Amino acid sequence: MATRQKSAVNKGEDKPGKSPSGPVQVHVIFGEDEYMVSSSAKKLVDELCPPADQAFGLEIVDGGVGTVDEAIKAIKQCIDAIQTVGFMGGRKVVWFKSVNFLSETIVGRSKDVKGTLDKLIAMLKAGLAPDQILVVSATKMDKRTAFYKTCQSVGRMQEFAQAERSYQAEEPARQKVRELFKAAGLTFGDDIVHAFVERAGFETRQIVMEVDKLLIYLGPRKEVSMDDIDAVISRVRESEAWDFADAVADGNLKKSLALLRQLLFQGENAVGLIISLERRFKELMVLRECLDQKWLRLSGDQRWTKAVWNDEPAVEAKLSSLTKDPRATNPFRIGILAGQARKYPMDKLARFQEWTLQAHEQLVSSRVPGHLLLEFLVIKMLGASDSQTAKSMK
Secondary structure, three states: OEEEOOOOOOOOOOOOOOOOOOOOOEEEEEOOOHHHHHHHHHHHHHHHOOHHHHHHHEEEEEOOOOOHHHHHHHHHHHHHHHHOOOHHHOOEEEEEEEEOOOOOOOOOOOHHHHHHHHHHHHHHHHOOOOOEEEEEEEOOOOOOOHHHHHHHHHOEEEEOOOOOOHHHHHHHHHHHHHHHHHHOOOEOOHHHHHHHHHHHOOOHHHHHHHHHHHHHHHOOOOEOOHHHHHHHOOOOOOOOHHHHHHHHHOOOHHHHHHHHHHHHHOOOOHHHHHHHHHHHHHHHHHHHHHHHOOOEEEEEOOOOEEEEEOOOHHHHHHHHOOOOOHHHOOHHHHHHHHHHHOOOOHHHHHHHHHHHHHHHHHHHHOOOOHHHHHHHHHHHHHOOOHHHHHHHHO
């Protein structure tokens, strides 16, 4: 059977395979979240073969290889391990660990590797001997392959996938931080969690390591302050244009300028950042119109804003006629964007869009450095009151 872990990095649901008759003898744990894959596989192996029995009841085969020959050797070792009975005829667990050639890699595409893997597939289809259990932990897996489909039909699958966009990973990462903080008995506010993720990023292993660092730094103290985050948590996360556009749309001047400078330092193109703002304000203007016309309403709080669309025929006809129907956007994302659109009246969004287009034109037609134009644009939009801003445009 196939299951998908409802974790910080969930991308969707796998279709369940057939449930094998009797106890499950094949377990596959895979995904881009390396920490969750390795820790979950270790926990499962310890459940199937307790540490006290592992000297004789567990055989580990390293599947982390770099060449075709090494991959073939690892598969053969796995087959030999499965064919070898446990000590005194007891249960034996084979852990094919950290396999990295089950996706579209150069090694994974090798005919020789596929040919050797076919032997393991045939063994799995025929069924393992009683008291033989195979655990496979892997990075990416190609779900089109015979190996994946065979494991899905005869065993249990568990996937830990990484979100493709930062906005999809942010809240689950924050939830992971909250869980770890609570487990350690720490007291903290949401601003602390946001600042932690802003620095540490979304990778589970990095989050766990940074929490461990913080606990050592705090000692017996249990209250986490912003100074503690600044002092201890490493800034490892690279920002994206999405983050910059979000900060501007949220009206956060300090964060917008910090992200702008970080993105430019990372090598982001100034024109690309301007274009990201143009697209954002265009989206917000559409959503502002939807809110004003009662085609869309919002519910929930700041942590989770739910967007609910009006399903009347007239609304359906209007929205479906648009070049890009906003209802096709991810519901979580549309909630964030509509929440941003709600902050501004339509005339202000139109003004922001006009200034952004003017800045774009200046950027490609003048010698003014891009970073100065972008900083001026952000400050003009977010750093003054409406009356001051209006005066600056005269």
